[in-house]
Amino acid sequence: MRMVQNTKSFKTLLIMFLLVIPILVVGCNGDKQKTDSGPIGASNTPPQAASINVYGTGLNDAHGLLADGEADTHYKIKGTGANAIAIDPLGTYAPNGPNSRWIWDRQESILDVSSNSGKSLTFVTTFDLAGFNHTTTVLTGKWAADNNGSIWLNGIKTSVADLVGSALGNFSSLHSFVINSGFVAGLNTLEFRIENTELFGGLRVDIAGTAEQEGDH
Numbered sequence: 001m002r003m004v005q006n007t008k009s010f011k012t013l014l015i016m017f018l019l020v021i022p023i024l025v026v027g028c029n030g031d032k033q034k035t036d037s038g039p040i041g042a043s044n045t046p047p048q049a050a051s052i053n054v055y056g057t058g059l060n061d062a063h064g065l066l067a068d069g070e071a072d073t074h075y076k077i078k079g080t081g082a083n084a085i086a087i088d089p090l091g092t093y094a095p096n097g098p099n100s101r102w103i104w105d106r107q108e109s110i111l112d113v114s115s116n117s118g119k120s121l122t123f124v125t126t127f128d129l130a131g132f133n134h135t136t137t138v139l140t141g142k143w144a145a146d147n148n149g150s151i152w153l154n155g156i157k158t159s160v161a162d163l164v165g166s167a168l169g170n171f172s173s174l175h176s177f178v179i180n181s182g183f184v185a186g187l188n189t190l191e192f193r194i195e196n197t198e199l200f201g202g203l204r205v206d207i208a209g210t211a212e213q214e215g216d217h
């Protein structure tokens with residue numbers, strides 16, 4: 001009788017043991033999966049796009065609007081290296097502000113328009129992508145030109161549509177653009193090649209940019 005009871009007890013223990021092992025295994029796997037997924041922390045945070053320091057035309061270092069005739073130290077005239085000059089636009093131009101204003105190589109007057117006609121000027125601005133993954137950079141903006149223009153990045157023409165045909169709309173309104181390729185590590189150079197076919201000339205650029213910071217991925 002005692003032997004039968006012992007045998008029953010042994011079977012009961014064996015069944016319980018066999019039931020418990022799978023529970024333990026599942027439990028361990030569950031813990032392992034949690035470990036593999038890692039703790040929630042900075043190393044698993046998706047890369048964050050941060051603003052890069054790129055300037056529109058006619059701005060001071062704090063991105064505030066310059067006054068008429070002030071030097072724009074962020075836009076240089078290619079060839080001479082002179083600063084562009086913030087100008088008071090003609091009535092047919094898109095009005096200045098709030099994020100940028102018109103520039104040319106000098107304040108213009110009705111007295112010097114003849115010397116201005118047919119003048120082509122390239123305006124150069126730079127921005128630094130140090131600390132950013134340059135391949136993730138996106139520039140967005142709006143621009144206008146009197147009369148025609150094209151946008152170049154690091155010496156290569158961008159896919160942004162040229163302003164052509166000396167159309168009134170080239171300078172009476174701003175034209176949206178996006179640049180998302182052609183960037184290099186470190187210093188990047190953006191050029192606005194402007195052709196003034198007659199009378200006054202000008203360039204206006206609203207621009208902002210983002211890129212993922214290095215170390216976020």
Ligand SMILES: [Ca+2]
Pocket residue numbers: 146147196197198199200201
């Ligand atoms: Ca013109």
